[in-house]
Amino acid sequence: MSSFLYSLGRAMHRTRKTVIGVWILLLAMLGAGALLFSQDMDNSISIPGTESQQALDSLGATFPQVSGSSAQIIIVAPDGEKVTDADITAPVDEAIDTLSDIDHVDSAVSPYDDTVSGSINEAEDAALIQVQLDGSTFAIPDSTKAALEDAVQDLGASLPDGAETSLGGELFSQEMPEISLVEGIGVIVALLVLVLTFGSFLAAGMPLITAMVAVGASMSLILGATAFTSITSTTPMLALMLGLAVGIDYALFIISRHRDQLRDGLDVDESIARSVATAGSAVVFAGLTVIIALLGLGVAGIPFLTVMGVAAALGVGIAVVVSLTLLPALLAISGERLRPKRKKSAVDEGTATARPNRFFLGWVRTVTKRPLVTIIAVVAVLGIASVPALGLKLALPDAGGLPKDNQARHTYDLVSENFGEGYNGMLIVTGPIITSNDPLGLMEDIGDEIEQLDGVASVPLATPNETADTGIVQVVPEHGPDSDETKALVHEIRAMHDHFLDEYDVDLAVTGFTAVGIDVSAKLGQALLPFGLLVVGLSLVLLTMVFRSIAVPIKATLGYLLSVGASFGAVTLVFGDGVFAEALGVARTGPVISFLPIILMGVLFGLAMDYEVFLVSRIREDYVHGKSARRAIETGFTSSAKVVTAAGVIMIAVFAAFVPSEDVNIKPIALGLAVGVFVDAFIVRMTLVPAVLALLGDKAWWMPKWLDRILPSFDVEGEGLARELELAEWPAPNANLAVAVDDLSLTVKGKEVLAPTSMRIAPGAVHAVRGDSARAVTAALLAVTGRLPNAIGTLKVNGFVLPSRASAVRRSAGYVSLATSAQPIADVRSALAERPQLLAVDGVDHVTEPAQRERLMAEIAQARAHSSAPTIVLGCGSASDLDIADGETFVDNVTSRSLVSEASV
Structure with missing residues (x-):
């Protein structure tokens, strides 16, 4: 991954103008497509297969008069009068006729109709007109809604002074959210944080540009997709929120690494390539975790939630692609202008060295001084903060959650006041x-x-x-x-x-609408446990792959659960119990949107893994490079804390900016994410994590060898690339060698299998590897073909450094063992037919019959006759088994000049 990203970074630098032009053209095309094909959002929420949905679908065919959406008109008589008085009944009857003639109105039921009951309250000072429509809520056009509003306005004008009319009901129970200037506050805060972090307006502006490009592309795709599928209004808002947050943060990580490398004196092109390879690898991993978590929303089996997860994952994926392509191109255009000025106090013998931040150094020393006390305090505080989450209630939004100045909310309150709350949820x-x-x-x-x-x-x-x-x-x-x-x-x-x-x-x-909401909430509640197990299990596996540790993933996962609990607790306190509800503009306390828990769990999982990777990977890097466990915590923490802090503040600012939104769906999600990020970034990752690592010491990085062997490695810090760059000119500048090996050795269970061995093999040559131990010969051949990752030494095969590029070496190098082969000639022929660059043939001394030897020599000679002759490494036993010193040796019979060198192992 890091090598691929390194090449990608160089390519983006080389073709920077083309890359920027392609992105501009792509944005224009996507925007045009969205304008041409986008349709209205559909906030109708249903779950196929539930009792309420099946019954509603059946009513659509057998009783269409009650299967569509409905509206409600309430008439409240003036003080001292009744709705049965003649000066009220006449205008109401006239309004019934007008309402019945409106397009898409199936029926308007008079409160005075003898076939219905309950439309006039006991005090007879309020009446309800039930309006049934012939389509779902979001299939009814705005013209019908406007006609209903006009009819109600005319009714109010014809009623006696002091009478009140109001229009509401299911048709008006939800409002489409709109982007306002308030959401821009988060972007402004992000800009200020970036300026303070980088000390440069140019560097600070780039994350905003790339984030806007990513958001623009993803929003255009989402809006265009409305032509093919139903998408709720919450979907683009969630994608916008996440796209802004991760788009800015991912660019922040890459730019921060780039400027650090420029400060160290690296050339611009090389710095861009290395930044994309190292920080870019972490960005890819972080993005993948968020994407996988969002796609995991499909576990619930609820179509609208699956679409929401896919759309949000698309936004995150585009943010990753933009960070790896457009951002390097912008960095290349900026060139030397992004190079930080060296401070005299930071220059030591001509090399700029960054001093550790005193605040972060003091912080990490404080929390690790008595790690057990820190751990207990954090767990206790977050445990208490999670207690309110036990009272979290879920439901689908209705008009009761709208702002108090909204007419539908006013109707909802009037109906509750005059008829009872149940009339709002038949x-x-x-x-x-x-x-x-x-x-x-x-x-x-x-x-x-x-x-x-x-x-x-x-x-x-x-x-x-x-x-x-x-x-x-x-x-x-x-x-x-x-x-x-x-x-x-x-x-x-x-x-x-x-x-x-x-x-x-x-x-x-x-x-009915109420029963559908109950079924949706129940279905989501049932999906929460399997989704949680998926997220937790995924967290353990991914982090074990990254950190090669048992304790670190368990600690990270438990910390994530604490963050989720605190986030749920905050949402319950505000939206359920009303704490700070008025200050945050919460229209009504009570249940929150049904899909909030699963959305919060998915998104916070991805973000938590971001901070875990960016913080702990630097600590692990310092530990692996020889520092003590305690010292690695301090140096790794101070190296990454500034960037993690900036990223956390930006995330919080972006999410918090959506809290004032009038959308009752996005409001609690935004608050939960803002609180969750704060808790996870600053309390869990920057307080609990160093304390746990300090308490565990060296044990934090222990992992069973069997598990280390079976788990794939994900090099998020680009250590493999760093090794490749270090060996770029090894063993000599412009050296043309197929195999270069220094001090190759292998120890198994404390016993030396392969003594330190060195060799140089030219392309197209035949090289004999011999030794008294067949195991040693086999180990050497497996190592040079990329099949022995636990071998120690410096190896470069076909230009690839091992073991980091083992997969590439395996694709170009074959291995055949003749020691136990029943058909050695056929095996060699089959291996040569794949045209490898290098072929290792082990156990050639086991081919003892003259006829077989001759045929084997013929196969090798034929392969070497091609212009792209493979390099062949022959493994054999001791010199007595294959007398290389003799002029009539097996190797010499292949070709008179084939033996370039030999090695003993």
Whole structure:
């Protein structure tokens, strides 16, 4: 990865103008596509397969008059009057006629209709007009909504002075969020942080530019995708929030590394390549963790949530690509202008050295002085902060969560005040009645029985459809749509399913907007545990791959869980209990959006892994390079703390800027992410992590050898690349060698298998490796073909440094063992047919029959006759097994000048 990114960085520097031009053209094309193909957002939330959704789909075919969206108009009489007075009934009847004529209005039910009940309250000073539409909430055009608003306004004008009318209901229960200047505050704060971090406006502006490009591209794709699939309004807001945050942070990491290298005197082109290779590797890993976590939202099996996860993952992925392509091109254009000025106090014998930041050095020494005390304090504080999360309640948003000055919210409050909260969340109980001989009586009996249940305020309507094959019962709960009592009522009616089937031969189901919300919340709650296990398991595996440790991944995962708990606790305190609710502009306390927990867990997982990688990888790097465990914590922490702090502050600022948003979906998510990032970056990663590492000491970096062998390695700090760059001119400048080896050795279980060995092999040559021990010969051949990663020494094969480029060496180098081969000639022929650059043939001394030797020599000679002859390394036993000194040796018979050199192992 790091080698590929190194080449990519050089390519971006070389073609910088073209890269910038391509991105500008791409943005223009994506923007044009979004303008041409984008459709309206669809905030309707459904889960295929749930009882409520199946019943709603069935009603669409059998009883379309009640399957679409609905609106509600409340009329409140002036003080001392009743809604049954003539000066109110006449304008209402006239309004009913007007409403019925509006496009997409299926019916407008008068409160004075004898077939319905409950539309006039007990005091008779308030009445409800129920308007049924012929489509879902987001399928109804704005023209219909405007016509409804005009009709209600005309009704209000014709009513007596002091009367009040208000329009609301399901059709107006949600507002599409809009981007405002408030969200820009986060970007401004990010700019200030970047200026303070870099001390340069030019360097500070680049992360903002790349983040804006990434956001522009991802938002264009999301908007364009509305032509092909339903996308909720929360989806682009979440993608925007994440795209800004990670786009700025990823660029910050690369630019910070680039400027550090420029300060050390590296050339611009080389610095760009190394920055992309090292910090870019960490960015790729960090981005992948966020993307995997977001795609993991599909575990819930809920279509709208899957789309949300894919869209957000797309935004993060584009941010990674922009950071690895456009950013290096911009760095190349800026050239020497980004090179920091050397301070005289930082120059020692002509080389600039960075002094450790006193604050961060003091901080890490404080938290590691008594690590156990620090750990206990952090766990206790975050544990207490997580306690409120036990009271977190979930529901789908309705008009009650809108701002108080919104008309739909005003209608919601008026209905609750005059009729009861349940009128804002009616339930529909429906089922097929095709076998009934008395559909009217049947539905009346079912309605009467349901009305007797605890928690039922009234049953306004119990009727069959026009064809008498489907019946519905409208049920008004006593409590609000998001209350526990209403949820219990839904479960109670569903628990009576078998009773209604036995008693009335009717297969009843509960549906309606409220029931759908309850089912969505339940489904999301069921998905939370498997998603959590996926995230935690993924965290353990990925971090074990990166840090080659058991303790570090466990510590990181437990820290992540503390961050999630504190985040949930903060959301519950504000949105559930009302702490600071007014200051944060929370319209109503109570349940939060159902998908909040799974979104927070997914996003925070990715971000937590970002900070873990950027902080701990520097500590591990210093430890691996010989520093003591305690010293590595100090040097690694002070080297990365400034960048991690800047990244954390930027993330918090971007997320916090969305908290004032009027969108009831994004508001709690933004707060949860802001709090979660603060806790994870500053309390968990920069306080708890160094304390745990200090407590564990050298044990923090222990991992069983068997696990180390089976796990792939992810070099996020580019150590392999650093080794390649170090050996770029080794063993000599412009040396043309197929194999160069110095001090190659292998020890297994304390026993030396391969003594230190060195060799040089020219391309196309035949080289004999011999030794008294067959194991030593085999080890040497496996090592030079990239198949022995635990061998020690300096190796370069076909231009690739081992072991970091072992996969590349294996692709160009073959290995054949003839010691146990039943068909040695066929095995060699098969290996040569793959045209390797290098072929190691082990156990050639086991080919003893003259005929087989002759055929083997012919195969090798034929392979060497090609212009691209492979380098061949022959492994054999002692000199007595294959007398290389003799003029009639096996090797000399291949070709008179084939033996360039030989090595003893």
